[in-house]
Amino acid sequence: MSIRIQPVNALKDNYIWIIINDSNGQAIIIDPGEAAPVINYLTEQSLEPIAIWITHRHYDHVDGVAELQETYPMIHVVAHSEHPVTADQTIKDGSTVNAWGRTAQVWGTEGHTEHHVSYILDVDGRAHCFCGDTLFSGGCGRILSGTAEMLYNSLSRLSELPDDALLYPAHEYTAANLRFGRTIEPENAAIQQALIDATEKTEQHIPTLPVTVAHEQAINVFLRTDEDSVIAGVEAKTQLPDTRPVTVFAALRALKDNF
Numbered sequence: 458m459s460i461r462i463q464p465v466n467a468l469k470d471n472y473i474w475i476i477i478n479d480s481n482g483q484a485i486i487i488d489p490g491e492a493a494p495v496i497n498y499l500t501e502q503s504l505e506p507i508a509i510w511i512t513h514r515h516y517d518h519v520d521g522v523a524e525l526q527e528t529y530p531m532i533h534v535v536a537h538s539e540h541p542v543t544a545d546q547t548i549k550d551g552s553t554v555n556a557w558g559r560t561a562q563v564w565g566t567e568g569h570t571e572h573h574v575s576y577i578l579d580v581d582g583r584a585h586c587f588c589g590d591t592l593f594s595g596g597c598g599r600i601l602s603g604t605a606e607m608l609y610n611s612l613s614r615l616s617e618l619p620d621d622a623l624l625y626p627a628h629e630y631t632a633a634n635l636r637f638g639r640t641i642e643p644e645n646a647a648i649q650q651a652l653i654d655a656t657e658k659t660e661q662h663i664p665t666l667p668v669t670v671a672h673e674q675a676i677n678v679f680l681r682t683d684e685d686s687v688i689a690g691v692e693a694k695t696q697l698p699d700t701r702p703v704t705v706f707a708a709l710r711a712l713k714d715n716f
């Protein structure tokens with residue numbers, strides 16, 4: 458079985474990730490915030506969509522679902538019971554989802570919102586993680602209906618995936634995140650290089666995603682809250698009550714909100 462994963466651009470800066478099985482021409486769609494670009498892509502590529510997997514409730518992840526269900530009546534929608542879609546299968550942390558006889562694991566990764574989940578699909582021994590708005594390259598989601606502690610725990614869990622696991626966030630925020638990260642860790646050469654790469658790609662409309670877990674551990678300050686350099690960078694901008702990683706994380710998130 459030959460599986461590949463492609464992004465479809467939607468809305469302002471969303472990526473709708475499409476898991477394609479080249480052996481049978483079928484596809485699984487992650488977080489369709491819009492239907493039209495997905496339908497165009499599937500038609501162009503002669504793909505048959507079999508499922509939709511939803512990570513969280515925001516409109517830019519679910520608004521295309523109803524139209525896709527009308528267009529493809531056999532499509533199987535997977536979502537949490539609190540997501541605003543009509544689901545065929547409800548999932549939560551610990552659930553599994555079938556993909557052509559393979560099993561994707563569902564992890565609760567709340568914090569950006571409550572009931573946010575990520576899907577982890579093993580393809581030939583490598584994990585592919587669809588993490589919605591939990592982690593972005595160089596950054597993380599805003600805390601909109603969760604807590605800093607929830608999001609910190611979710612990011613910690615994602616960063617425990619194998620080093621070569623691929624992360625597929627739902628937005629192209631990489632360059633902006635790295636410009637913030639650079640102000641926290643000005644001596645981090647990996648951040649400098651990643652910013653050069655991301656700026657070049659973004660100018661050419663090339664996605665900077667997916668990224669590996671090992672890459673994020675080197676360049677994402679939100680995963681580096683136990684590093685002295687990050688603690689010092691935060692303390693230079695704001696007063697910390699203590700230097701526990703979750704405290705540093707909450708302060709970083711607040712600084713980024715106002716960056």
Ligand SMILES: [Zn+2]
Pocket residue numbers: 513515569590
């Ligand atoms: Zn969101």
